[in-house]
Amino acid sequence: MTILTQTCTPFEGQKPGTSGLRKKTRIYMQPGYVECFVQSIFNAIGGVAGKALVIGGDGRYFNAEAIQTILRMASANGAALAIVGQSGLLSTPAASNLIRQRGADGGLILSASHNPGGIDEDFGLKYNISNGGPAPEAITDAIYEQTKTLSSFKTLDTADIDLDQIGTVSLGEMAVEIVDPVDDYAALMEDLFDFAALRALFASGFTMKFDAMHAVTGPYAKTILEDTLGAPAGTVLNGVPSVDFGKGHPDPNPIWAKPLVDLVMSDDGPDFAAASDGDGDRNMILGKGVYVTPSDSLAVLAANAHLAPGYERGIAGVARSMPTSGACDRVAEALAVECFETPTGWKFFGNLLDAGRVTLCGEESAGTGSDHVREKDGLWAVLLWLNILAVRKMSVKEILQDHWQTYGRNYYSRHDYEAVDAAAANGLIAELTVKLESLAGQTFGACTVTMADTFSYHDPVDGSVSHNQGLRINFEGGGRAVLRLSGTGTEGATLRVYLERYEAPEGDLNIETQAALKDIAEATALISGLTERTGRTAPDVMT
Ligand code: G6P
Ligand code: ZN
Numbered sequence: 001m002t003i004l005t006q007t008c009t010p011f012e013g014q015k016p017g018t019s020g021l022r023k024k025t026r027i028y029m030q031p032g033y034v035e036c037f038v039q040s041i042f043n044a045i046g047g048v049a050g051k052a053l054v055i056g057g058d059g060r061y062f063n064a065e066a067i068q069t070i071l072r073m074a075s076a077n078g079a080a081l082a083i084v085g086q087s088g089l090l091s092t093p094a095a096s097n098l099i100r101q102r103g104a105d106g107g108l109i110l111s112a113s114h115n116p117g118g119i120d121e122d123f124g125l126k127y128n129i130s131n132g133g134p135a136p137e138a139i140t141d142a143i144y145e146q147t148k149t150l151s152s153f154k155t156l157d158t159a160d161i162d163l164d165q166i167g168t169v170s171l172g173e174m175a176v177e178i179v180d181p182v183d184d185y186a187a188l189m190e191d192l193f194d195f196a197a198l199r200a201l202f203a204s205g206f207t208m209k210f211d212a213m214h215a216v217t218g219p220y221a222k223t224i225l226e227d228t229l230g231a232p233a234g235t236v237l238n239g240v241p242s243v244d245f246g247k248g249h250p251d252p253n254p255i256w257a258k259p260l261v262d263l264v265m266s267d268d269g270p271d272f273a274a275a276s277d278g279d280g281d282r283n284m285i286l287g288k289g290v291y292v293t294p295s296d297s298l299a300v301l302a303a304n305a306h307l308a309p310g311y312e313r314g315i316a317g318v319a320r321s322m323p324t325s326g327a328c329d330r331v332a333e334a335l336a337v338e339c340f341e342t343p344t345g346w347k348f349f350g351n352l353l354d355a356g357r358v359t360l361c362g363e364e365s366a367g368t369g370s371d372h373v374r375e376k377d378g379l380w381a382v383l384l385w386l387n388i389l390a391v392r393k394m395s396v397k398e399i400l401q402d403h404w405q406t407y408g409r410n411y412y413s414r415h416d417y418e419a420v421d422a423a424a425a426n427g428l429i430a431e432l433t434v435k436l437e438s439l440a441g442q443t444f445g446a447c448t449v450t451m452a453d454t455f456s457y458h459d460p461v462d463g464s465v466s467h468n469q470g471l472r473i474n475f476e477g478g479g480r481a482v483l484r485l486s487g488t489g490t491e492g493a494t495l496r497v498y499l500e501r502y503e504a505p506e507g508d509l510n511i512e513t514q515a516a517l518k519d520i521a522e523a524t525a526l527i528s529g530l531t532e533r534t535g536r537t538a539p540d541v542m543t
Contacts, residue, residue, distance in 0.1 A: 001172050003076045007152050008032050014040065014147035016140040018345045018487030020126025022112050025062050028123040032153075034069045038108070039153035040146035041127045042077050044139060045106065049078035054098045054128075056090025056181065057110025058216040058279040060117030061243040064088045066110055066125065068160045075174035076154035082174060085181035088163050089241065091216045091280030093369070093377035094185040096132035100373065101184055105130050111279035113488065114251035118244040133350035133374025137466065182223045189224060189380065192310030192372060193387045201390040202230045210382065211237045211260045211275035214246035220280065220379055250277050252284035252366055252378070253543050254291060264288055272389065272396060276378030281346075282366040283378035285385055287396020293513075293543070295325035295412050298362030300403050301384055302331040305360060308387040310372065315359035319352050321345070322455050322470055323482040323498040324364040325410040334407070343457045343469035344484065346376055351461035364414055364498065364543075404509045410502050411516040415539035416486075417495040417530075425485055425493035428533040432471055432483065439473065439527065447475040447523035455482075473527065478502040481524040495534065497524055514542065 011030070014021055014037050021037060028034060042048050053074055057063040067088045074082050083102055084090075090098065092109055099107045112124035127135045127143065135143070156172050168177045202208075208231060212218035218239030225231040237260070238246060249256040252275035264273045264286040273286040285292040292300070302318045305311040317338035318328050332339035338357060342348035346369075349361040353371045362368040367376030385396075392399060417425075436452040443449075451474040457466045470484035479501040486494035499517040503509060514521075524530070531537055 002157050003172070004155050004157055005152050006035070006155060008036050008150060010148055010150050011036050015144045016126065019113060019134060020109070020124050022115065022122055022124040022488060025117075025119050025121055025123040028062060028066070034066050034125070035073060035153045035155065036147060036150055037125060038070055038073050040143050040150055041108070042073070043146045043150070044142040045127070047077060048074055048105070050080050051105040052081040052083065052102065053079055054083045054090070054095050054102070054104045054107035056085035056095050057088060058091070059087070059089050059241040059243065060112065060123065060245070060278065061119055061121070062123050063110050063243070064163070066123075067163065069155070070108055071161065071171055071176060072156040072158060073154060075172040076156045079174050082171075082176045084163060084176060084178050086164065086166055086178055089181045089216055089219070091181070091185070091220060093281055093373050093375045093380065094181055094220070096128060096373035096375040097185050097188055098179070099128060099130065099132040109279070113279050114249065114277040114282060115488070116245060116249050117278065118247070121244070128374070131350060131354055131374050133353070134345075134347040136347055136350065137464075182220050185220060186224055186228065188372060189383055192380070193308050193383045194390070195229060197390040198229045198383070198386050201386065206272070207270040208235055209237055209260060209263060209270045209273045210235060211252070211257055211273070212239045213248060213250040213252065213257065213275055213277065214238045214240065214242045215250040215276070215278040215280070216241050217276040217280040217379060221276075224379065224383070245278060252277050252282055253541065255541050257284055261286060261291060264290075272386070274382040274385070276382075277366070280378050281376040283368060283381040284366055285381065285396070290397045290400060292396065292400065293325075293412050294362065294364050294366045294368065295320070295327050295410060296400065296403070297381065297385075298324065298360065298368055299327035299331050299407070300388070300399060301362070301368060301381065302328050302335070302360050303403060303407075304388040304392070305384065307391040308384055311359065311370070316356055317352070317358040319349050319358045319361045321348070321363040322472070323414070323484065323496070324362060325412040325500050326502070327407065327410040327412075328362065330407040340460070343455065343466050344487070348457065348459070348466070350374055351459055355461045357461070364412070401509070405505050408502060408504045408507070409509045410500055411511065411513055412498075412500045413513050413517055414543045415497040415499065415521070416541040417497070417534050417536050418540040419492040420495055420534045420536070422493045424533050425495050428495065428528055428530070429471065429483065429485060432528050435527075436471060436473075444523040444526040446519040447479060450474045450476055473524065475520060475523065479520045481520055483524070483528060497521075497530070497539070499524065
C-alpha cells in the first residue's frame with residue numbers, strides 16, 4: 001500500500017456556509033473535488049497525524065463513495081483511528097455524541113441536512129471539532145483559505161473497505177473501527193429520560209407516529225421507540241434510509257411532511273406525532289389537532305425540562321437564534337436564568353454550552369437541543385416532549401394552551417421565498433440595509449417602526465464579533481420582522497422573512513397564526529419592496 005501525493009488545482013467556491021459545504025451532488029462527484037476540500041480541512045486544523053476522527057453521514061447518494069475517499073485520505077495523512085458508523089451511517093447528533101464519548105479530535109459529517117438527495121440533488125460535508133460541535137468561523141474561514149491555494153492532497157492506492165461489518169480493520173497504518181450507529185446514542189437517551197415512564201405511557205395506549213422521512217433517523221427511532229419503549233410496530237413511518245429519501249424533501253415542516261400533519265389533524269389521528277430531517281438533527285412536533293411552532297417548542301421544553309431526569313436540577317440558561325421568537329425569553333425570565341440571542345447557525349451555541357452558560361438551545365428552523373451533544377437533536381426533542389407528556393398527563397394542545405396562559409403567546413411564522421434571482425435578493429437586502437436607520441417613527445400600513453438595525457453578535461465567551469447577521473425591524477406593540485438570506489440553499493437565493501407578534505396571557509390566544517401576523521407581513525412587504533423586487537406575491541413555504 002503506497003501513500004500517494006497527487007497534485008491538484010483548487011476548485012472555486014469551496015466556502016463552507018451555515019452548516020458545511022453544500023453543493024449539488026454532481027459538483028461533489030467531480031474528480032478531486034472531495035479530495036481538495038478534505039485536504040483543506042486537514043491542513044486548516046494543523047494536520048491529522050496521530051488523531052482520531054469520527055466519520056459518517058445521512059446515507060444520501062454519494063455518501064458511501066465519499067467516505068471511502070475520506071478514509072484513504074485520513075490514513076495517508078497519518079490519522080491513527082477512524083470511527084465510522086456501520087454502512088457509513090451516523091445521524092448528526094449521534095456523530096456529535098461519538099466525538100465526545102470517544103474523545104475524538106473531530107469528525108467529518110456527510111450531509112446536506114434537509115435538502116433532497118440524489119445525483120441531481122444536494123450533497124454536503126462539514127467538519128466538527130473535539131467538543132462535538134460544528135467548527136466555528138475561525139476554522140471554516142481557515143478551511144476556505146486553504147481551498148484557494150491547495151496544490152496537492154494525500155491518499156492511498158487501495159481498494160474500498162467493507163463498511164457493513166462491525167469491527168476493526170486496518171487501512172494502511174490507520175485503524176478503522178466500524179460501530180453500530182445507534183448503540184451509544186440510545187444509551188445517552190436512556191440516561192437523560194425516564195424510559196420506565198415512557199414505557200408506561202405507550203403501554204397505556206398512547207398513540208404516536210414518527211416520520212423518519214426515509215432518512216437516517218429510521219434505525220434510531222425504531223430501536224428506541226419501538227424496540228425499547230414498546231411503541232407498536234408501525235409507529236415509525238418511512239423508517240428505512242434511502243439514498244434519495246424516497247424522492248422526497250427530508251425537511252420536517254408542514255409542507256414537506258404534509259401527510260403527517262394531515263394525519264394529526266384528522267379525527268382518528270394519533271395523540272402525538274413528530275418528524276426529523278435527512279441527518280436527524282431537526283424536528284417537528286405535532287399533537288392531536290395542533291402544530292407546535294419550533295419557537296414555542298423551545299419555550300415549552302425550557303419551562304418543563306426539569307420533569308426529565310437529565311435536567312431535574314433545572315437549566316442554567318437558554319439560547320435562541322435571533323430570528324427565533326422571544327417565547328423562550330419569557331420562560332428564562334420567569335426561571336431567573338440567562339437568555340442569549342445568537343446568529344442563525346448551531347455553531348454559535350457551542351461556546352455558551354461549553355462554558356455552562358446554557359443548557360437548552362433552539363432555532364426557528366426546527367432545531368432544538370441541549371448540552372448533551374453539540375448539535376441540535378431531533379429525536380432528543382421528541383423524547384423530551386414524550387417525557388413531559390408522560391409526567392404532566394396532558395395533551396400537547398393542553399400543554400400549549402397552559403403555556404400561553406402563563407407566559408402569553410408569541411404568534412410566529414416564517415415566510416420563505418425560494419429560488420429568487422440572487423441579484424434581486426441581494427439588492428433587496430442591500431437597499432433595505434441602507435434604509436434601516438431612517439425607519440424608526442415611520443408608519444407602514446397599520447404598523448409603526450420603533451427600531452431597525454442589522455444584527456451583530458458579540459460572543460460573551462470568546463469575545464468574537466459576527467456582523468451582518470440579519471435585518472431586524474421592531475414595531476410598536478412588540479411586533480417584529482426579521483429578514484435574511486438563507487445560508488444553506490444551493491440554487492439562487494432564498495429570502496426568509498420572520499414575523500412575530502406578542503399577545504399577553506389575558507389577550508386573544510387563539511387567533512389563526514397568519515391572520516394574527518397579517519399587518520406585520522404587509523408592513524414588511526411595503527418597507528422592503530418585496531413584491532416589486534422578487535416578483536412574488538406569496539411565499540413558497542410558510543412554517
Ligand atoms: C442549518 C443549521 C442551523 C440553521 C439553519 C439555517 O440547518 O444547522 O443551525 O438554523 O441551517 O438555515 P438557513 O437556510 O436559514 O441559513
Ligand atoms: Zn439537519
